[in-house]
Amino acid sequence: MTHICNPILRGFNPDPSIVRVGEDIFIATSTFEWYPGVQIHHSRDLANWRLASRPLARAAQLDMRGNPDSCGVWAPDLSHADGRFWLVYTDVKRYGQTTVDGATGASLRDFHNYLVTCDRIDGAWSDPVYLNSSGFDPALFHDDDGSTWLLNMLWDHRPGRGRFAGIVAQQLCRETLRLIGVPKLIFTGTARGFTEGPHLYKRDGWYHLLVAEGGTGWDHAVVMARSRSLLGPYEVHPDGAVLTAGGRADAPLARAGHGDLVELADGTTWLAFLCGRPAPGTERCVLGRETSIQPVRWDADGWLRTIDGTGKPDPTPPQPALAPHPWPEQAWDGTFDGPDLPDAFQWLRTPRPEFLFSLTARPGHLRLFGRETIGSLFQQSLVARRQTDHRYTVTTRVEFAPDHFQQAAGLACYYNSTKFHYLNITSDDGVRQLHVMSAAPDLTGCTDVVVVPALPDGAIELRVDVDGAALRFAWRSAGDREWQVLPMTLDASILSDEATLPGLPNFTGCFVGMACQDLSGTGLAADFEWFRYREGDEAERAFLRD
The missing domain is CATH 2.60.120.200 (Jelly Rolls)
Structure with missing residues (x-):
């Protein structure tokens, strides 16, 4: 049996959002202040990946001049519906906190969420549609009744509040691409805190909400909850975290969290998630947060779990039952002989x-x-x-x-x-x-x-x-x-x-x-x-x- 070597996207490639369209599988990751915005990688076997697109490449879509360090494009979400790709993303313009007499005051931050679409993953993506600025990590859920919903974490800037107020949902009109109705807080998170990175799925009449919790450090985790109604209330997974490295800086794949699910044509489910690999002898992840993937299972009680049930990230999961599909090697000799900047x-x-x-x-x-x-x-x-x-x-x-x-x-x-x-x-x-x-x-x-x-x-x-x-x-x-x-x-x-x-x-x-x-x-x-x-x-x- 051959195995996947995690991480599949090495180096700075955090916050994966994964989608399958036929035999093609795509992962979108955050780029923060680096231009062009968003990286989309393409695979047909989950083991071999190539860069397919950086869709935010025009001033009308993205201008980050003046954005603070580690701001810019956060946690893009990639989906496919009505014959086209949908990409929502946050452009973070301010990351600030005010302190008063040593106590934490109002934390005013600017999180602007946008939507772009395209009929081809490597095509010219549309100009952005502004959605809201209520929080970051937007994601779209296309329900089987034809409706589309926007989810994002809710930022509470008020003094003495928890900042991470939970996950809100609001309907999006597919024709006008505008939000309709009012946002509803559907999930306030668990005791782990820092509830963010929402993704929603529907299975056997249940709405399954997946979120990232525990912050972006060693205690990062994937957490799930479910409800019979999209708008809740949601009950939390009985096991706690679905996936986490458990606070271990020495784990082969540390800082594991912020995931997204994809179902293959054979019905198997896979979880893409971010992770970190500290430099040897340190507790510092110079390579940044990378993307890994592993199979998961739906158990008889209707809850999702890792294959071995431990909730630990797997450095070498078995490859799925897909034909191997390595991409033609595009070797670059290091010279600048062409008119375009090399993809790296x-x-x-x-x-x-x-x-x-x-x-x-x-x-x-x-x-x-x-x-x-x-x-x-x-x-x-x-x-x-x-x-x-x-x-x-x-x-x-x-x-x-x-x-x-x-x-x-x-x-x-x-x-x-x-x-x-x-x-x-x-x-x-x-x-x-x-x-x-x-x-x-x-x-x-x-x-x-x-x-x-x-x-x-x-x-x-x-x-x-x-x-x-x-x-x-x-x-x-x-x-x-x-x-x-x-x-x-x-x-x-x-x-x-x-x-x-x-x-x-x-x-x-x-x-x-x-x-x-x-x-x-x-x-x-x-x-x-x-x-x-x-x-x-x-x-x-x-x-x-x-």
Whole structure:
């Protein structure tokens, strides 16, 4: 028997929403402040997945300039009805909390929920329809009577309240795509608290409500309740959590929760859920929250349970009875020879990528235009890909000729504006230098260390090697054989949810990529000739070969 290797979507791919249309299975995941918005992966056997679409790709659909870190697109929900795909999502514009005399005051946050549709998963999705701003994690339920309902968690900003007030439901008109009637609170959650991520299903006359509870940390869980009426009242699953890692940071798949169900053509039911894998020897999930999947069963009492009944996430579930369907390998050699950005890469917040980078200004190169600081919440030139392995090597070659200390370009390992390690070429009094800039929760602001006071002319190759929590930078002149490894070992584990300053949202994962800044106002460009990401044992071989 062959097995699925969880997680199926490695690296930052949280909050899965799964749907089957015929033999095709799709999972949508959150992208937060990374653009374009929402990742949709496609499979036909649950084991092999490919990126099929990033549907929120126009300014009319999504503009996140100014959104705080870990805001933007939260928990998209993907469904299919009336011959088209429906996608609802939250664009979080503010994440704030007011304290008064040490007590928690009103917590005012802006959660705007929208709906887009498309007849093809990889087509041009519609302009968004605004739904509400009452809370986050919207989801649609298409009932068998032809009605459609919107569910979302209800945010209670009032002082002294629990914030997570429960799940509300309101009918949506399929013709006008507008909400009708009034919202009704249908479920207030359990003692675990932090009730969010609703999904609704109908089976044997029961409405089954699935929610995420326990927060996004080690106590995260999938919880279910059921009712004979869509609007409740709902009784809670007698076992408590349907799926959880039980607060164990050392579980193979920790932080398990926020799930969604799909039924295959053979009648078997599968649960897609998020999870985290801490870096070895740490309790920090640098890879972010990833997506896993495993079979579940409906028991004689009508409740859903894991196959073994323990409620634990399964790292290696058996593959379903589907024909294996690996996708044709789309290998990328690391060069920038085409007019489009390779699929692995994204950028931050703005719907105007042409202001940040070009693949045609100098053919064969990715040209980054110097824009705002690497901590900017508006327009910074950072093009990066997810870290998907605890051990990896990245190398790149850059041509950059700064003549001012406000100009910089290089290789960045980036979580958000408060957590990054950045190896960059800059200038001091006309002398080109190599610096390492770091921001971490235990630092006040950023450190900026000169590591090479005078760089030779010409193209420079930059390198980062990560092994668990250890991060090392290196450099060499183009054409040289030997790498110059920098003497410091940096802490890669700070690039995680778990390393944080109080009060800040942390819901993404580490990216590694290319960056360029120019605060002098000239927009000085950096040209990157190639970018190579090698994982695991291949990273070790790359160090010996390159």
